[in-house]
Amino acid sequence: SQQGEEDPQALSIQEGENATMNCSYKTSINNLQWYRQNSGRGLVHLILIRSNEREKHSGRLRVTLDTSKKSSSLLITASRAADTASYFCATDQYGNKLVFGAGTILRVKS
């Protein structure tokens, strides 16, 4: 079974709007992390939320975690064209690895 599935697969919004991406997973986790990837580039760590946390903020980013529903959301407020990228959630399942989802491609139009 696949873990860390994001939706939507693609999201296109206007600059200034908010973007919300969701992630679901299937097993118990230690924490959940969100990463950003510009086209063909490396993965940039955005934010980590631990399993005992429900919400976390970092600048224009807000992450929520609902362990009862095994889901997380990433909200980017007041989006900018520079936010255009792919966003991945990754779960740390008490093991020695991260399990990544398929990602959401975000396009912010100026």
Place this chain on the structure above:
Amino acid sequence: EPEVTQTPSHQVTQMGQEVILRCVPISNHLYFYWYRQILGQKVEFLVSFYNNEISEKSEIFDDQFSVERPDGSNFTLKIRSTKLEDSAMYFCASTERTGGKTEAFFGQGTRLTVV
């Protein structure tokens, strides 16, 4: 700010050749990883390495692959007898994994093209 560095950024190799991808993890990190991303697909875990040995590996990480920490700073992934399907972006990552600090920091990746 400390970062994970990978070399080369792009490597083209003939099918059947051996390649070595190199990584310099963040200096005070204890756990090292290799992941790969085939074009347009999700990032997949290959192997984790701690205390000079493999701590976990995926089904992808078969006998064709090996990892090594030859000195105190480098972490390498060797792919023997490359196949066309090994073409992908390979990412190295490292974490402290102590004191609850489990954020993984990734390098910029090596794009491997097998022809």
